[in-house]
Amino acid sequence: MKKLLLVLFVFVFSFPVLGQQGIAGTSVNQGNIYTTDSKVIEGQYIVFSKDSIEYYLENSQDRYVLPLDQVNEVLEYDGNYSNTGIWIGAFAGAAIGTAVALGTEETSTSGYVTTTTIQLWPILVFTAVGTLAGWLIGSQVDGWNTVYSKSTSFLKNFNIKQNNHSGLDVSYRVYF
Numbered sequence: 001m002k003k004l005l006l007v008l009f010v011f012v013f014s015f016p017v018l019g020q021q022g023i024a025g026t027s028v029n030q031g032n033i034y035t036t037d038s039k040v041i042e043g044q045y046i047v048f049s050k051d052s053i054e055y056y057l058e059n060s061q062d063r064y065v066l067p068l069d070q071v072n073e074v075l076e077y078d079g080n081y082s083n084t085g086i087w088i089g090a091f092a093g094a095a096i097g098t099a100v101a102l103g104t105e106e107t108s109t110s111g112y113v114t115t116t117t118i119q120l121w122p123i124l125v126f127t128a129v130g131t132l133a134g135w136l137i138g139s140q141v142d143g144w145n146t147v148y149s150k151s152t153s154f155l156k157n158f159n160i161k162q163n164n165h166s167g168l169d170v171s172y173r174v175y176f
Contacts (some may be wrong), residue, residue: 052065
């Protein structure tokens with residue numbers, strides 16, 4: 001049992017290190033560089049070499065070089081979650097609209113025939129409102145991918161970042 005635990009321990013803690021062996025030559029169009037002295041550099045056209053990172057600042061023509069031993073993490077900007085918010089909002093709005101429509105159903109009886117009708121407008125209105133709300137919320141949450149991390153722990157896949165409204169976004173990335 002101890003040998004199995006040791007093998008699992010070595011595998012878990014060496015997996016992130018082995019995954020970063022071929023980082024030289026990797027490029028990132030837009031991203032954040034987290035340095036060892038707790039500074040965040042918003043770089044563009046970031047290129048990894050064997051032992052350093054080259055990047056431009058947003059409004060600068062100068063190419064900066066930072067040694068890789070002074071970098072804790074590099075995150076690549078991956079857009080925002082507006083499309084995901086649209087889909088989640090549309091489905092939630094449609095579900096709420098359907099519940100409201102079923103709550104306002106009308107039943108009429110003519111002889112032996114019973115007819116039940118529901119209103120369509122609650123479904124359409126709640127779907128539209130949910131879609132708009134999902135888009136607004138999703139467009140405020142930025143997506144980031146970890147390109148490089150100095151950390152060799154399994155917990156490096158946790159990303160806790162501040163969003164545009166001084167809240168926290170917590171995510172965990174699993175690679176298959």
